[in-house]
Amino acid sequence: MxxxxxxxxxxxxxxxxxxxxxxxxxxxxxxxxxxxxxxxxxxxxxxxxxxxxxxxxxxxxxxxxxxxxxxxxxxxxxxxxxxxxxxxxxxTPGVLAPRIGSVEMGLKLALCGTVLDHLVGEETMADYLLYTLNKQQLFG
Incomplete structure (x- = not known):
């Protein structure tokens, strides 16, 4: 703090x-x-x-x-x-680049809360988050 x-x-x-x-x-x-x-x-x-x-x-x-x-x-x-x-x-309202360079970048932005969940899909976001955690062997 x-x-x-x-x-x-x-x-x-x-x-x-x-x-x-x-x-x-x-x-x-x-x-x-x-x-x-x-x-x-x-x-x-x-x-x-x-x-x-x-x-x-x-x-x-x-x-x-x-x-x-x-x-x-x-x-x-x-x-x-x-x-x-x-x-x-x-x-000011939040600003993003006009185009998101990749699907992975879009998923990362969604997980950070920069876009509304329903625009990407909650299930897709959860799947990507679990994939990322497993890839980094963060099983806790």
Whole structure:
């Protein structure tokens, strides 16, 4: 648990440093940051935003979360996560490449929860998971 919290505490200072060292930073006088959080579906983008908000502002959830992909359906409003520096995050729907390179990659993405189970088939997913565990001799 401690490494996760330490990592969370390092995000805001790291982002502040990256923005401050960017050549584009000094183009405007605005001292607030607005950052998009982008990633594949169901990896915890909204949870990260809520955790940062809780950690730095001591405020509750602002982004809806769930155990399946598709909870965040559009880029909504800015969510404040820090006072100093004034920082807002934009939660985004998950994005995937237009084509999945192989059937195996598709099955792995399905097992991680990035696509809805019924699109791949629960039985196919279970079969692939058992195949992978057996192949790695993880019988427990």
């Amino acid at each position: 401690v490494p996760c919290v330490l990592g969370l505490l390092q995000i805001i200072p790291m982002v502040t440093e990256l923005i401050g060292s960017s050549y584009r930073y000094h183009r405007a006088e605005c001292l607030e940051y607005c950052i998009m959080v982008i990633g594949v579906p169901n990896v915890g983008k909204s949870s990260l935003i809520n955790s940062l908000r809780r950690q730095h502002l001591r405020k509750g959830k602002a982004a809806r979360v769930g155990g399946e992909p598709g909870i965040t359906r559009a880029v909504m409003s800015r969510i404040q996560v820090c006072e100093r520096p004034l920082m807002f995050l934009l939660d």
